[in-house]
Amino acid sequence: MDWQARWIWIAGEATPRNFHLCARRSFQVASDLTRATLAITADSRYVLYLNGERLGRGPVRSFPFHQRYDVYDVTARLRPGRNVLAVLVRHFGESTFQYILGRGGLLAQLDLTYADGRKESVITDHRWRVCEHRGYAADAPRLSVQQDFEEQFDATAEPQGWTAIDYDDSGWLDAVEIGPAETEPWRGLAPRDIPFLTEEPVVPVHVLQARAVRPPALAAAVDYRVTLMPGIKDSNHHQTDGLLATVIHTDRPQQVTIHQHWGLNFSVRLNGQDIDVRRGDAMIPLDAGDHLLLIDVTGPHHLKQCTVVVDGEDPAALSFRSLPGLPAELPWATAGPFGEDAAARAAVWDCKTPEAVRPYLRWFQPVPKPYYTHQPIAAITTFQREVPSARPRIANMELLCSLSDDVTTVHPASEGADTELLIDFGREIVGFLDFEIEAPAGAVLDFNLFEAIEDGRIHYTEGLNNALRYVAREGWQRYTAIGRRGFRYALLTVRNPHGPVRIRRLSCLLNTYPLAERGAFRCSDPLLNQVWEMSRYTARLCAEDTFVDCPAYEQTFWVGDARNEALITYAGYGDLALARRCWFLAAESLARSPLVESQVPSGWQDILTAWSLLWVLACEEFYQYSGDLDFVRQIYPAVRQQAENALGMLNADGLLEIKAWNMLDWAPMDTPREGVVTHQNAWLVEALRRTARLADLLGEVEDARRYRERAEALKAAINAHLWSEEHQAYIDCIRADGTRSPVISQQTNTVVYLCDVATPERRSLIERYLRDAPEGWVRIGSPFMMFFTFEALAKRGDFEGILEITRQRWGEMLDKGATTCWETFPGFNPRWWTRSHCHAWSAAPTYFLSTYQLGV
Structure with a gap:
């Protein structure tokens, strides 16, 4: 792509929170047009219109150092004479689990070719007209730490008809040029590598x-990061240190309830008294006047947002007000950070009235707009x-x-x-x-x-x-x-x-990735047919511009989840392109982390060790299904880089020891952030073997030999240090202080078996525990882990066992009316059947019924 266009934005802040920009450019087209191609990208997302018609959305998620752009053939959509491009740009102003904060920007280039060979280009530059779209509420709360913002749109504030050809944009501003296409932070621009999604x-x-119905009297969602942690806009865990405060005013005495919508279980005090907001039905008597509400938001949190709902007998008499001495128009404030001054924290926390806060105002800062709202729609409609x-x-x-x-x-x-x-x-x-x-x-x-x-x-x-x-x-x-x-x-x-x-x-x-229904499964058992279809449909809903964990809660590309999702998609749909994109995208995280990150591209820079290693398996399996040697050539340097980094983390006993998130299953396994975790050592053995296979394909003989030798050495170390003679099984871990874990889990021993790490004698012992664990063992907790159990059962030849578990555990979902596979099995969540009702890490039956029952 020969970029002539320049990144543009609007005068003002570079990274405004939840900002929506309207951008337009009118241009002329001659009647002898033969081809017109539009390339476009934006930070964070765009919606594209041509002559008033919505044309598309994008871009796909990417790291900013390898920014993706979309290409549209618009030849048939242009008309002789005047045309207009209009773009709505959404800039998040904060990182999510799908986006790494850059800065607001739009880049577009329309290349026109005419019958006589002449060429013209319409590019983003200062000639574009821009304005803020004030129809979208900038103060809307975050959807979650994984996603961006609740959508709140006011059509009365929209510049009506702004995408149309005849709209008058003379009152708008000229765009501000940021720089050429390869301007920081956007480097390595590359075209979209998958089709557009369905609609x-x-x-x-x-x-x-x-x-x-009627809404509750008061509601508020407050982002307290802006005052307690100014400048931090990533999604990492950060230790928050402070209190959130407001005044609840009532014109007359009444009983009220106070709810915390969802999230962290913050400690809450009203007029100096602890209240349990988790109950939700507790009636609190209030006299007429002002009442001090304090919320302790201290802790290591991803999302620094608190949502509170207040209701009462006389809703019209209730209001939020500011603390005495703070601006009247800003009813929310934070106190802190307190640092080592525990006495000041205690003094503020013990205040019983708004006036009692006055001596401590130096600790307080009002929360500015747009970092709070009194219209959090999810909370209002829930209560x-x-x-x-x-x-x-x-x-x-x-x-x-x-x-x-x-x-x-x-x-x-x-x-x-x-x-x-x-x-x-x-x-x-x-x-x-x-x-x-x-x-x-x-x-x-x-x-x-x-x-x-x-x-x-x-x-x-x-x-x-x-x-x-x-x-x-x-x-x-x-x-x-x-x-x-x-x-x-x-x-x-x-x-x-x-x-x-x-x-x-x-x-x-x-809106999903356009998967063709190439796979099919039918047998004499209607239940298995239903389970297969439910699982395949689940995989579709979790396929967008990457594989994602779920369509509702997170929409996040979790790399370990995606390894299993890819196998399910191969069996159910026969598609390879989405997986190919995913494995390259995951590899790009090695530019900033020693192992492939758990979810990418993300504002949470995190390593989940097993997920990093499952990525290697996924890369090698992609070759098995595709035969694409060019893929192997391109991906192998990243696979080798991770292998070398992992080998550099072996301790004196020859075992992988890493400080990271070391979970495998939603179950009470002993997998601490520090120490030697058995299952991931077993995964590393298999990852090294798979790396050796890729090296073989490329003729990298020395690499292949070395990685096989290191895999065997690691296997020996696992058997030397992580076996329990007492339990006749592998322990979950050796903790950072050197103590051996007393926990024995079905998960750890399943992975050891699956990865061929056990000695022949020990293999025959743990093989018995794949389906039924002894009393006192930690048992399989999620359908995700059951995928590996099924792999182990298939390795053992116990295909009837796979069918039996499928009928029982997935049949339970169908019995409850499920149309997609749940994140967890019934019983894991004490209050609900599951959290997410659509989770592709749970869609294992499509893969195993097709692969092992049909043998395809």
């Missing part, structure tokens, strides 16, 4: 319930209450379940209440909400999206603000969300005090 309309199948005496008034409710031109009309409910609709899309989906409505200006549509109703209880997405707010302008309008969300159910609340809201269409644009 298939999916409509609801049922409206399960309608009721009249809104039914108004039993009011009635919703809805005409043609069943038409919400179609794409017809007829409308569902939601009239204002009686008694000034809002109308809440519980909508079922029939299956787990992921994509962009899309709807067309007619409404009075100011009418509000609030969506709270979730995955399951369990035994009659709504299972909201705890830890994820999976919500959207749309504030309508007058008349007919259509909105397509810019945030990709995973869910099955939508709780839609219509707040329309001024007149009816008519809904013509409501759908979700199913």
Whole structure:
């Protein structure tokens, strides 16, 4: 690509929080156009329009030092005469688990070729017109540490028609040029290496319930990092040191409840008294006046955000107010960091009234906009209450379940209440909400999206603000969300005090990697057929621009998860391109870490050792399925680099000893952050063998010999130091202080067996424990770990065992009405059937039924 375009932005801050930019450029096209190609990328994401028509979104996730761009053939979409490119740029201003903070920017180049051979280019430069899109609420809360921000859109504040050809942008600003295409932090620009994702309309199948509701009196989501940890915008664990404070004012005496929406179990004090916000039903009497609320946010947290909901008998009488002596317009403040001054911390924590805080104001800083909001939509819709005496008034409710031109009309409910609709899309989906409505200006549509109703209880997405707010302008309008969300159910609340809201269409644009359904499985057992289909569909929903863990909670490329997802996708869909992209993307993390990172590209720079080693297995397996020797040539230097780094971490006993996240399963294994962890030593043996195989393919004879020798030496060290004669099994670890773990787990011994690390005598002993562990052992905890159990059972030839477990454990999911595979088996989570109801690390049956029952 011969880039002439320059990165552009708007005058002002380089990395504003949750910022949305409108950018436009008009240009002329002659009638003899033969080809037009548009290349575009942005930091953080873009939505592209050409002549008012939405053309695409991007870019795919990438490290900034290997920034990806998209290419569109727009020849057929241009017209002779005036045309306009319009781009909505979303800049997060903070890192997520999918994005590493760079700075706001847009880069685009339209290359035009005419019949006589002449060429022209339309490039991003100072001639573009830009303005802030104020329709999106910059103060919206983070969805989660893994994802960006809750989507809150006010159509009354949108520059209406701004993507159209005839829009007048004369009042906008000239763009500011940042620099040429290869400007820091964007280096190594490369084109997108996978197809664009699908957008298939999916409509609801049922409206399960309608009721009249009212929102809670007060709600707030506060990002306290800006004052307690200024300048830190990554996603790493950081030790927070401080308190969050506000004043709750009530005009009259009343009983209130205080809820913490989700997240960390912070200690909370009201007027100097400890309160348990986890109960949610505790009634707290308040006298008229001001009341001091303090929240201790100290701790090692990923996401520095606290969400509080307050409700009472007289909601209109309640308000948040600022502390005495602080700006009246900023009702939230933090105290700290206190450092070593424990006395000051204690003195502030013990304050019983707002006035008592005055002597300690030097410790306080008000939280500025846009770092707090009093409209956290997920929290508001979760805690809104039914108004039993009011009635919703809805005409043609069943038409919400179609794409017809007829409308569902939601009239204002009686008694000034809002109308809440519980909508079922029939299956787990992921994509962009899309709807067309007619409404009075100011009418509000609030969506709270979730995955399951369990035994009659709504299972909201705890830890994820999976919500959207749309504030309508007058008349007919259509909105397509810019945030990709995973869910099955939508709780839609219509707040329309001024007149009816008519809904013509409501759908979700199913947005996944375009997988062709090449794989198939049928047998005489209908249950196994259902499990296979459920598992394959799960894999589809977890395939976007990379493999991801789940479509709802995280949408994160976890490298270890992806190794298993790739095998499932090979069997179920026969696709290789997505996996190829994933393994190269993971390799790029070696530019900043000694081993491949756990999830990439991410603001959390983290090593999960087993995931790093599973990446090597995935690379070698890709060759097995593809026969792509060019892939091996390109990936081998990274595989070799990691192997050398891992060998450099062997201790005096010849065992891998690393300070990292050393988990394998959601189970009480003994896998501390420091020490010698048995399962990952076994994985390293196998990774070295796989590295040797790749070396063989390239004729790297010396490398292959060396890695095989080191694998055998490590195998001997494991057998010398990590076997328990007492238990006749391998222990979980040797701790950093040299003590041997008393914990024996099915997981550790399964991996040792699978990786051919046990001696022949010991192999025959631990082989008995693959399916049934002795009393006192830690047992398999997740479907992810069960994948390795199935691999071990297949190695042993126990194919009937795989079928038996599949029928039992995945059959339990189907019995509960699952349409996708759960993150954990029932029983692991004490409150719910599972956390994530769609997790591709759990889709093992598609791979094993196809590979070992069909033998494909």
